[in-house]
Amino acid sequence: MVNEQKKRVAIIGGGITGLTVAYYLQKEVMSKGLNLEYQLFESNQQLGGKIQTDYSNGFVIERGPDSFLARKQSAARLAKEVGLEKELVYNDSGQSFVLKGDELYPIPGGAIMGIPTKVAPFATTKLFTPLGKLRAAGDLFIPKTSSSNEDQSLGQFFRKRLGDEVVENLIEPLLSGIYAGDIDRLSLLATFPQFHQVEQKYRSLILGMSKAMPKPTKPAKTKQTTKSKGMFLSFKGGLQSLVEGIENHLDEDAVKKETGIERVEKVESNTSLLLRVAMLSCLTM
Ligand SMILES: Cc1cc2nc3c(=O)[nH]c(=O)nc-3n(C[C@H](O)[C@H](O)[C@H](O)COP(=O)(O)OP(=O)(O)OC[C@H]3O[C@@H](n4cnc5c(N)ncnc54)[C@H](O)[C@@H]3O)c2cc1C
Structure with missing residues (x-):
């Protein structure tokens, strides 16, 4: 042997x-x-x-x-x-908050990865200044910021579409946590190609994400409404x-x-x- x-x-x-x-x-x-x-x-x-x-x-x-x-x-x-x-x-998951300065602000309803899809929660949130909100609304009008296969940093992409304030107060805390990196150095195509595709298809991220959102379905009429399970798992002790x-x-x-x-x-x-x-x-x- x-x-x-x-x-x-x-x-x-x-x-x-x-x-x-x-x-x-x-x-x-x-x-x-x-x-x-x-x-x-x-x-x-x-x-x-x-x-x-x-x-x-x-x-x-x-x-x-x-x-x-x-x-x-x-x-x-x-x-x-x-x-x-x-x-x-x-x-x-209940209400999520984002820390700005020393204060916690509720994440505005309808925000998908920080991208606004509903007008009222964004218009009324104190997380952004009126100027910051106006700049974000510019996304509805500005042309595509990239060609079909051109890459750029996540930060560059979102700053061009929604402005620095929305990026720094909401998008950056959400997205950089996922990759534990600097959004101004992370590749858009390698991390979130879907945002690039939304821009290519709809031009505006706000309009595109609103259309891409699945419409809420009416719950089936049952005697007892059971709470749907979440998407994420953890442990009682973390x-x-x-x-x-x-x-x-x-x-x-x-x-x-x-x-x-x-x-x-x-x-x-x-x-x-x-x-x-x-x-x-x-x-x-
Ligand atoms: C703030 C934050 C939130 C996140 N949230 C989520 C989430 O909710 N869900 C999710 O799925 N992912 C999340 N992630 C990502 C997730 O945490 C990581 O993908 C995962 O923990 C990486 O595990 P790892 O073992 O590959 O690396 P690490 O956890 O980084 O472990 C690497 C280990 O190697 C050790 N090490 C390094 N070099 C050496 C060396 N030379 N010799 C000996 N040891 C060494 C380090 O000390 C460390 O313990 C999050 C990340 C961060 C930062």
Whole structure:
């Protein structure tokens, strides 16, 4: 029998990506008896990366992501596997607010990703000055700002269509959170090609988004009206529960916290390509 050398896998980063990789890799190793071991390296003291939940006065406060799309079933499936099925909850989103200066302002009704589709809530909101509102209304008249395949930054696109004020007070907080980036440096075509398509088709974003909005359907007449489920799922104790749930299933010795990887190098070998990881702290592989 050939004495195969044990394969060693380094997973760099203990955010949700690295944790998921570790969980499913460990599952494969165990179920198929693979000759493989892994180690997960996380530079921080705690796992989870962007996912961080705070608990204060009985409130669950998310410092980063707060939910995941229910229609993409992989996260819920993973949650069930790690024993969190009963902890899953649909987000009950009420009124959302945006912080401007030191004050919270309700997000005007009818805003789709910050784009106004209803007149009254935008006309009456205190989130924008009268001049800012007038500038946003310019979208109804100004020509297309891009040709069919021309890319530009998200910021450039929205600033040209709706003006700086609507972008800075509403669109930027909503959109940059999704990609955790600067909207003046994010590509329109790579992130939100649908807005480019709306402009190409309808010229005005306000008119286009109003037309693209699905019309509200009348609820079927039943004795009992049941509340429809939301689009997003989280956990009673916040997303940190998923991080902890996965961590509890990982081999303790395979998880190295406070161990940053400094570089990854190729190592020549007769049989295979090996990688050597160099750590910032002193643990050995
Ligand atoms: C404010 C905000 C809100 C968001 N809201 C949502 C939301 O509601 N729903 C949603 O689905 N997504 C949301 N996202 C996106 C989501 O948070 C990320 O896509 C996801 O958390 C990324 O996970 P990750 O594991 O790939 O990266 P990260 O979470 O960034 O994890 C990377 C990990 O690698 C570690 N690391 C980095 N370099 C090294 C190194 N050299 N050595 C060792 N360790 C290293 C880091 O410390 C970190 O723990 C949001 C993002 C932000 C910022």
